Amino acid sequence: MKAVMVDEPGAVRVLDIPKPEPGPDDVVIRVGACGICGTDIHIIDGEFPPTVYPIVIGHEFGGDVVAVGADVESFQVGDRVGVDPTLNCGACYFCQRGMGNLCERWNAVGVGHHPGGFAEYVSVPAHVVYPIPAKLSMKAAALIEPVSCVVRGFHRLQPQTGETYLTYGAGPMGLLNAQVARYNGASLVALIDINPSRLDRARNEFGFENVATRLEDLEEIAPRGFDNVIEATGVTKVAEMAIDAVKRRGKLLLFGVCPPGEKASYDAFKIYNEEISILGTMAVLNSYGPAIDIIASGAIDVDRMVTDTYTLDEFPAALQHVRSGTGLKIQVAETSK
Ligand SMILES: [Zn+2]
Ligand SMILES: [Zn+2]
CATH class of the missing domain: 3.90.180.10 (Medium-chain alcohol dehydrogenases, catalytic domain)
Structure with missing residues (x-):
């Protein structure tokens, strides 16, 4: 074979x-x-x-x-x-x-x-x-498998219905995260990517109206930041920057696979003072079955x-x-x- x-x-x-x-x-x-x-x-x-x-x-x-x-x-x-x-x-x-x-x-x-x-x-x-x-x-x-990784991420985030989301990266994993967020009762799903053609696709083909190449352009729709920020580029610099988009008591999920050994630095005072959580999510755990069901639902x-x-x-x-x-x-x- x-x-x-x-x-x-x-x-x-x-x-x-x-x-x-x-x-x-x-x-x-x-x-x-x-x-x-x-x-x-x-x-x-x-x-x-x-x-x-x-x-x-x-x-x-x-x-x-x-x-x-x-x-x-x-x-x-x-x-x-x-x-x-x-x-x-x-x-x-x-x-x-x-x-x-x-x-x-x-x-x-x-x-x-x-x-x-x-x-x-x-x-x-x-x-x-x-x-x-x-x-x-x-x-x-x-x-199913890539969606099951997204579901694992959501099991880590444990978001509440009605929360807001920002996904860094509008590639395959960014778009899967955004679709699961929408399915999960999001009140707002925004995406950031440096590639405008990816943003056009997110808007025109997947119906995500709120897309931008930089965070400043989303300030009007989310002046206090986002409840859930999902880093789906795997670029360490983006993982570092993404903290700026997190609302007070919000969460940053490191979903993308950054190169081992690279360091991101965060303002420790901000994490403390604004009760921010930074979470990792690794592959698949009890999430393959739910991913089948989510895909079968048409989400x-x-x-x-x-x-x-x-x-x-x-x-x-x-x-x-x-x-x-x-x-x-x-x-x-x-x-x-
Ligand atoms: Zn994979
Ligand atoms: Zn073992």
């Missing part, structure tokens, strides 16, 4: 490898669609420390079951499914306390040291496989989120497209289903 292998940082190729056989507790899935994520780029560029090379990448995917292991009772051949890529150990200090996303032996499908979804077939443990409603397309199935505009689809053979071109910064979510699918 075809698969996208990263042999070592900088060396990515499409090659033929044997189709996986299921272990006793595994499910083999024919991949329907798999999204390209910023993390894939970091893995390819050697900027993601947990990755063990060589690895077949891809962690945002859905498909249909083609084989089940001898001990698997929950799935049958033909089931349509999505996959929570998290493979926490279940036995470490954090796993045993319900914090599997912070596992001391952290691993994830297509990210750590388990082959991923940029392949015709993938074998994963049945306990990370979720049935999906028949009405969800494969395009939608491959969006995410899947067709507008997925702007381009490539085949496995076209992976290098798809990668170039992602790096160009044009388009939103770019997916790989062997056939258009």
Whole structure:
């Protein structure tokens, strides 16, 4: 079968490898669609420390079951499914306390040291496989994982109905955060991006009226700042600046993946005096199921989120497209289903 292998940082190729056989507790899935994520780029560029090379990448995917292991009772051949890529150990200090996303032996499908979804077939443990409603397309199935990261962020924020939101970044993750905010009973959702064409898309295609290239331009609609500020660019300078947008007793969520080791500095007095919270959110925790339900509810505009689809053979071109910064979510699918 075809698969996208990263042999070592900088060396990515499409090659033929044997189709996986299921272990006793595994499910083999024919991949329907798999999204390209910023993390894939970091893995390819050697900027993601947990990755063990060589690895077949891809962690945002859905498909249909083609084989089940001898001990698997929950799935049958033909089931349509999505996959929570998290493979926490279940036995470490954090796993045993319900914090599997912070596992001391952290691993994830297509990210750590388990082959991923940029392949015709993938074998994963049945306990990370979720049935999906028949009405969800494969395009939608491959969006569940990024939405599940957003849901995890909202579980950290614990916002109240009627609050206001500002998202830094109007790329795929910024727009997913903004759509979940709207779904969550926001009274105002604004977005900031330095790229005006992304703001045009946020306004014209997703209906977000309040967009700007700088915070000053939003002062009129939110003179006291925002209850929830979500940093979704992964740029440390932006993570630092974003504190200026937080209302008194508001929260700043660091959702974007900033380069390890870079420092942001904050006015400690302001954090104290204005009762501001700064929160991190790491990947997926008990949030994949809710993400399925949110997508099934129609809260995410899947067709507008997925702007381009490539085949496995076209992976290098798809990668170039992602790096160009044009388009939103770019997916790989062997056939258009
Ligand atoms: Zn991802
Ligand atoms: Zn663990």
